[in-house]
Amino acid sequence: MNDIASNIAGIRERIAAACRRVDRNPEEVRLIAVSKVKPAAQIEAAFACGQRRFGESYVQEFRDKSPAVQAPVEWHFIGGLQTNKVKYLRGKVAMIHSVDRLSLATEISRQWQKIDACCKILLQVNIGEEEQKSGCLPNDLEQLVRPVAELPNLQICGLMCLPPHCTETEEVRPYFRRLRELAAQIDSLQLPDISMTELSMGMSGDFEVAVEEGATLVRVGTAIFGERVRKN
Ligand SMILES: *Cc1c(COP(=O)(O)O)cnc(C)c1O
Numbered sequence: 001m002n003d004i005a006s007n008i009a010g011i012r013e014r015i016a017a018a019c020r021r022v023d024r025n026p027e028e029v030r031l032i033a034v035s036k037v038k039p040a041a042q043i044e045a046a047f048a049c050g051q052r053r054f055g056e057s058y059v060q061e062f063r064d065k066s067p068a069v070q071a072p073v074e075w076h077f078i079g080g081l082q083t084n085k086v087k088y089l090r091g092k093v094a095m096i097h098s099v100d101r102l103s104l105a106t107e108i109s110r111q112w113q114k115i116d117a118c119c120k121i122l123l124q125v126n127i128g129e130e131e132q133k134s135g136c137l138p139n140d141l142e143q144l145v146r147p148v149a150e151l152p153n154l155q156i157c158g159l160m161c162l163p164p165h166c167t168e169t170e171e172v173r174p175y176f177r178r179l180r181e182l183a184a185q186i187d188s189l190q191l192p193d194i195s196m197t198e199l200s201m202g203m204s205g206d207f208e209v210a211v212e213e214g215a216t217l218v219r220v221g222t223a224i225f226g227e228r229v230r231k232n
Pocket residue numbers: 034036057078079162203204205219220221222223232
């Protein structure tokens with residue numbers, strides 16, 4: 001097996017083991033291979049090992065690279081997104097994980113309306129309430145969800161977070177738990193046409209903890225493709 005194949009197999013095993021520890025069905029957890037900064041050939045290689053979902057963070061890179069990927073991959077956009085760049089993702093991504101403001105959601109709705117389709121979105125929460133991080137503050141979430149839920153051509157599917165950097169893996173657990181609790185809180189509002197079933201949380205260093213805390217989408221880059229040269 002090549003590196004990518006064995007890395008993916010190893011991660012799938014670790015996800016399954018984390019599920020067993022907390023009595024979850026491993027089929028509830030989907031692996032997103034974060035391929036930012038990595039070439040199309042590596043995406044094709046991962047696809048050949050059965051990997052279907054790929055996450056990208058930079059619009060320009062996605063525009064340049066995605067046409068070079070022949071395999072029918074499912075793209076997820078997970079990075080910071082400027083409103084004026086949403087048009088480049090229109091119809092090309094299955095889900096946008098990083099929606100953190102009404103103006104962005106409104107533009108996604110407007111763009112997907114043009115193709116008479118529906119974009120799945122997650123609301124990104126600044127779960128550690130860090131000054132430099134994007135994401136909606138936990139206390140503002142309800143105020144964001146209500147108007148976004150009214151927009152046509154998009155579907156709120158759940159929440160996403162990028163927790164504070166922690167040196168010990170266990171330190172991150174309360175943030176993941178908090179995201180799950182927030183999702184339950186929003187769910188209890190019983191707003192029409194929204195769902196809180198997806199929790200996008202966990203990266204290379206902490207995806208097992210995230211799975212134990214209820215992640216349904218884990219975003220793993222380095223542990224599949226190796227170190228990235230560009231920072232982020
Ligand atoms: C880069 C990135 C990841 C993947 O990080 P790794 O540590 O390489 O697994 C996950 N989520 C987001 C939002 C990212 O930008």
